[in-house]
Amino acid sequence: MDLDTLLGRAISLADGGDWGPAADVLRDNVADFADEASVHCALGVAERELGNDGVAYECFKKALALQPEDPYLLATAGNGVAWFDDPDAMEALKSAALLAPDVPLTRMLYGAYLAREGFHEWAVEQLEAARELDEFDPQIPRARHRRLGPQRL
Incomplete structure (x- = not known):
């Protein structure tokens, strides 16, 4: 799966209120996109929506560490x-x-x-x-x- 497809799938699920499946698809693919701040950031949003604040924080920190512009x-x-x-x-x-x-x-x-x-x-x-x-x-x-x-x- 390419980056646009992954993010599109996650966003589509999230827009429907399906934060669990959105987080799952991102978690399942985050290793393949370890250098993509957008994936870590999207996963952070999903984790925060699920109440996983500590995990969300780590995702946001990783996204910032990748120095996005x-x-x-x-x-x-x-x-x-x-x-x-x-x-x-x-x-x-x-x-x-x-x-x-x-x-x-x-x-x-x-x-x-x-x-x-x-x-x-x-x-x-x-x-x-x-x-x-x-x-x-x-x-x-x-x-x-x-x-x-x-x-x-």
Whole structure:
């Protein structure tokens, strides 16, 4: 199976809510794609959805160790390790936002991280930029509200 087929199959299963089979197909093939950050990152997402937080963390760490340049991978893996207060989160999320400043997801996740870490002014800048890029994304106002509280909205 090639990389696109593997990821397509896993995404198709995940989109249907079948996280167990999605994780299984990724686990069964991860050894064949040991140098592909996208496989480790996708497996991390699936493991997190299944409640396997420790395994998810290791998958996200492996994805970052492979030094991906794709902003979506950096944002997803960076966000994954951020929940464990991993110092690699800052660099990954910042890199994602710098590589793709026009992608709301990168700005939102970086802003949420900055807010969690207490950098509220910088967080507001990132979250406002995300909202300007996609004013209809319902996650962006929620992320800002959750991280900064209603008094900062």
